[in-house]
Amino acid sequence: MYGVYDPFTRTCTVARAGHPAPLIVGPDGRAVPLDVPEGAGLFDTDGALFAPATVTLEEGSVLAFCSAELLADERAEERITRTLAHPGRSLQQLGDDIVYVLPDDTRSAGAALLLARTGTVSEHRVATWDLAQDRTTPATARLLVRDRLQGWGLDEDTVDSTELIVSELVTNAVRYGTPPLRLRLLLDTTLTCEVHDGSTASPHLRHARTVDEGGRGLFIVSSLAAHWGARHGPDGKVLWTEQDLPHGGTQ
Numbered sequence: 692m693y694g695v696y697d698p699f700t701r702t703c704t705v706a707r708a709g710h711p712a713p714l715i716v717g718p719d720g721r722a723v724p725l726d727v728p729e730g731a732g733l734f735d736t737d738g739a740l741f742a743p744a745t746v747t748l749e750e751g752s753v754l755a756f757c758s759a760e761l762l763a764d765e766r767a768e769e770r771i772t773r774t775l776a777h778p779g780r781s782l783q784q785l786g787d788d789i790v791y792v793l794p795d796d797t798r799s800a801g802a803a804l805l806l807a808r809t810g811t812v813s814e815h816r817v818a819t820w821d822l823a824q825d826r827t828t829p830a831t832a833r834l835l836v837r838d839r840l841q842g843w844g845l846d847e848d849t850v851d852s853t854e855l856i857v858s859e860l861v862t863n864a865v866r867y868g869t870p871p872l873r874l875r876l877l878l879d880t881t882l883t884c885e886v887h888d889g890s891t892a893s894p895h896l897r898h899a900r901t902v903d904e905g906g907r908g909l910f911i912v913s914s915l916a917a918h919w920g921a922r923h924g925p926d927g928k929v930l931w932t933e934q935d936l937p938h939g940g941t942q
Contacts, residue, residue, distance in 0.1 A: 692705070699814075699877060701748050703748050706744075713755055715746070716753040716755065717749055722772045722775050725746060726744060727743070756803075756807075758802055758803040761803065785806055822873065822874055833854045836874075849936060852934065853884060855915060869888060873888075894921060
């Protein structure tokens with residue numbers, strides 16, 4: 692199961708490889724399964740394509756991902772759905788409630804439950820720029836990022852590290868990617884940077900030798916960011932990073 696949620700557009704894209712479809716519980720407590728095609732198991736076939744489903748979610752919705760083992764009992768899905776109909780409870784409380792209502796033999800080694808609650812990021816905490824596929828673009832991106840982060844009131848250490856992260860990601864996209872090139876920042880309890888380009892080629896972390904003139908970009912990014920990765924879509928790929936913020940972000 693793989694899912695990506697965008698807190699600005701409130702869209703969630705999910706693909707699955709044999710696992711049951713996730714349940715979506717709205718703020719009103721109504722639970723419905725997400726209509727996502729069932730893909731082949733990860734080890735069933737080589738080169739399998741997984742058709743995703745995209746849905747727009749209300750703020751405060753709960754996503755429940757369950758393994759097939761958790762739903763082995765014929766009444767398990769009904770019990771889980773009924774338990775999730777109390778969206779005001781914390782995710783920890785909902786998880787404990789679900790474990791309590793399921794039979795003891797359901798808690799096998801393969802049983803898994805993942806709960807997530809959606810949030811949003813206001814337009815004042817999002818910055819997006821379309822960039823040119825040009826060798827001067829990394830310098831332009833650094834200036835844009837510094838100005839935006841200072842406007843958000845972030846500390847100088849965060850501004851400096853983000854400027855370097857963005858410079859490396861944009862340089863990588865200019866050198867090896869294809870148009871369109873787009874940069875986005877999202878400020879919440881963490882700071883997320885995203886660089887999109889039209890290529891589907893995956894980047895690889897390298898450990899450059901002392902005498903090498905290049906090859907350190909993603910190593911620098913991985914050293915500065917708390918988390919980083921890549922995701923692919925029909926129009927290219929996104930390299931993203933997530934940075935922890937002092938005191939959980941700005942007020």
